[in-house]
Amino acid sequence: MSTTPLAAPRRATITDVAREAGTGKTSISRYLNGEMSVLSPELRARIEAAIERLNYQPNQMARGLKRGRNRLIGMLLADLTNPYSVEVLQGVEAACHALGLMPLICHAANEVEMERRYLQLLTTYRVEGVIVNALGVREETLRPVGGGGIPAVLVDRLVDGLVADMVGLDNRAAAELGTRHLLDNGFDDIWFVVQPFEQVSSRQLREAAFREVMSGVGGASGAHGPSGKDEGGKGGARGHTLVLNLAEPAAVERALAELDRAIDAAGDLGGAAASVTDNATRSAIDRTGGKGRRIALFAANAPVALCLALHLKARYGADWQARVALLSIDDPEWAELTGITAIRQPTYEIGYRAVEFLHERIEGIQTTARDCLLPGELIVRASTSR
Amino acid sequence: MSTTPLAAPRRATITDVAREAGTGKTSISRYLNGEMSVLSPELRARIEAAIERLNYQPNQMARGLKRGRNRLIGMLLADLTNPYSVEVLQGVEAACHALGLMPLICHAANEVEMERRYLQLLTTYRVEGVIVNALGVREETLRPVGGGGIPAVLVDRLVDGLVADMVGLDNRAAAELGTRHLLDNGFDDIWFVVQPFEQVSSRQLREAAFREVMSGVGGASGAHGPSGKDEGGKGGARGHTLVLNLAEPAAVERALAELDRAIDAAGDLGGAAASVTDNATRSAIDRTGGKGRRIALFAANAPVALCLALHLKARYGADWQARVALLSIDDPEWAELTGITAIRQPTYEIGYRAVEFLHERIEGIQTTARDCLLPGELIVRASTSR
């Protein structure tokens, strides 16, 4: 009906508007930039009308080219599949919106090569800054960016040689919080499961904090080795670290097998209160309480937690939570549904702060690199509560 | 250590490179555009070196301004929180990558106003095309875009007055597939749960197909009214439509209450095979099979399914699947974990095709608006299988 099948009628330019309004381009430009006080009401009205008539929309590219800033910032995400990323993104968007920035979202999909290329692309589009949730970038890759180049702020992870602002979860505190919670609830055989550390600082920090707490209570957890062969110390709780390389099915298989052995050894139904709430089943579980070690899994993030949950369900049935407790950093949408306890990250705020930091940097505020560590929130669910 | 703390040293321009290489800008430009055959090997080498030395990176904005195309396309997403969107996005990214396009991702976060503004913003950045997963845009909003303006392709949903290519799930077929599956498995009281139809064509199509199938087997499902007061026909299966307005907690509450009544009335343990796999519990369920109506919920998409699952779990306990079967269009990550059956959309391909369509349009291929309907895949899980 009211379609406009006309061939693209060439967008109106500032020149067209000037002509239409019977004036010079400068005045149009001034109008566009809100310098109203310098325009006679009469001229201003004419301009307004002309713009309206021509449906004029200033070309941001041209503006950017001229004034040297285009209000674009890059947002490099390692993995949009991780709910964490999407949540951070919401914060980023809100902040950008508030600050008049436009985020260019780049999704590396867990490919280091992609990451490199996107960074280069962003540079090429002359973004004014980048906020990076790096996957495997090294200092060299970011060099043109963080160093003498455009300002950058890191999210969740540090990049080795790179000095830049960074904002993320207080990993130490979060891991301690989780570990202590498990300990306090009587679990004495805790497995910290994490993806390969690689360059990801947050993973390292979480695991380190976990080990520290465990060693404090008598249990010692060993090296970072992929096989988590780290037996506990004296009579206290035992802590283990298990590396789960989600990218390699074979490796996952192996790691999970090791875990299974431990779970089987821990004694049947020796675990958590379970999420089974019908009375018959419940009492059956309670009867065996105390037999064997109380085993708990501490997932370093949501993807790991999901992998574990899927495996456990496949192996032990829908009832798996009766055997093992699961605690995860990150609080994915299925956590509530499945009753696992979680440590929720302040994702929205992380994203928001990141943009604020970047904005300050863009505006030229010079400070030494800042770290902004935000606290996580423990959400106790059936999986780990007595 | 190897940091580069120098103050931003003004990026090299084509002029700098020309000077450095002792030649004119034209040759540099030619080099950049791959017109190698028109450059003496000697000159070419010098240019290469100069570029390297200056770490020159052509300014895309400037190029875009000049040649009138910037290789940017807009990707407007209604809701990134919906896994569907992220998956489609992966396809979009892959295709863009293959075609040398750069997607500007805009997230409307379920706000119509945002949507409008982003569309306007994209226009302002002179993107060459838009792929739109619209929330509530109307023809007028897209006018400057689809009509005489930049080319657009719709994803998942149509926009009323707008003629444009569209790619998405074959909703009719998918809804039929799901409904038939439930029927075939003996469910005789089926509730189709969907968000408010509003302008979202896919919701309407799915529900319509559902009703059609149901009416075919004797059950009739009534009007679109938010209270789903639609009793079945003769002695066959009964079909109901329940509208769940996720944005309004109060409305959700009301709708769920209605559902609860139906479930309670359907008789205890009259439902699915349940996901409980330990033998004791299972036999207890099987004993009562056949008593009361077999009730099943058909969620029109993942957000709805999640809402339902959470509610059911809260109300009937971890064991809820013993009472109600749940089938969902969309196959979220927690589906496997929880054992609900699902109809997986070919999300990646949807995204990929969308970009291909758009690309053709950008390249000037003129055709009448095309619809690309891709088939969904039924993934049967414990929830609905006997």
Next chain:
DNA sequence: CTGTTAGCGCATTCAG
């Protein structure tokens, strides 16, 4: 208050 003049960084005729 308002218009004129220069470029921003690059691609493109069009002559060498």
Next chain:
DNA sequence: CTGAATGCGCTAACAG
């Protein structure tokens, strides 16, 4: 094969 000139759409000094 190569380079000088022109202008994309817009802003920023400078004059009126």
